[in-house]
Amino acid sequence: MALNFHQLHIFYTVAEKGSFSHAAQALHMTQPAVTMQVQSLEEYFGTKLFNRSTKKIELSEAGRTLLPYAKRSIDLMKETDIGMSKFTHMLEDRLYLGASMTVGEYILPRLLGPFGKEYPNISVSMKVINTRQILEEVLNHQLNFGLVEAEVQHPDVHVEAVMNDELVLILPKEHPLSACPSVQLEDVLQYSFVLREQGSGTRRVMEEELAKAGIDPGEMKIVMELGSTGAVKSAVEAGLGISILSQSSVKHEAALGVLQVKDIEGIRFSRSFYAIYLNSTILPISAVTFVSFLRERDLSQWL
Incomplete structure (x- = not known):
């Protein structure tokens, strides 16, 4: 039997999750297949990699030795996909992704x-769903890849900035x-606002920047x-309020x-759009190719 990357990936995921069942869920495999x-x-190595008990599993000394090598192999595979993505023009594949509202509708x-x-x-x-929903679906393995409007914080999720954007003040005609x-x-704060819902990336970025400027977003009208966004x-066009989009x-x-469209003196709502996916996921080459396209091209020529 030869050593293969697939087994190292499974081993690393079990070690990271601390459970065969959780690793199976993350890898979309059955628990017996993972075991x-x-x-x-x-x-293959002729030694136990995990010490198993009825309550938990722990890495053995051999497992602890193997773990950094397994991680390096996974990182190398990801780097390989990124390096080769520029040559995949004839690749036949379907790209599945989730995109938050602004990204999916306008970008x-x-x-x-x-x-x-x-x-x-x-x-x-x-x-196309909002940022909070995409994070939930990535964590629940309903989506393996998403593009969102605000940086998310979760220990199981890899987050990478791939595009830049800016929010501006939106006014009805003749305001x-x-x-x-x-x-x-x-x-600006004297007027009534029409805003995106809580949980949207646009709303979160706006509130964070206002808080940095010493403004409590809860005091907005x-x-x-x-x-x-539509x-x-x-x-706003109907005159019901102003917004930041x-x-x-x-x-x-x-x-x-x-x-x-107006800028507000002394404050900028600059942000990035982020690719997010589980740390334990190795993205399909179609997704790696798309992220590389976003990262490496001059997108301003189309936006």
């Missing part, structure tokens, strides 16, 4: 065309602030919370003059 692969690895549609021209044999299936050459934050834009999401309305 069998670990036993095969133990037979990716402009990028999927150029990506499709460069990689014509990779088809895309995208689920009093639209005539001001310089808009001050204290003036919020008259409406809506579940999509609904927020329609409400991604500049990329309002280019069309700003060009038509139905919405006004």
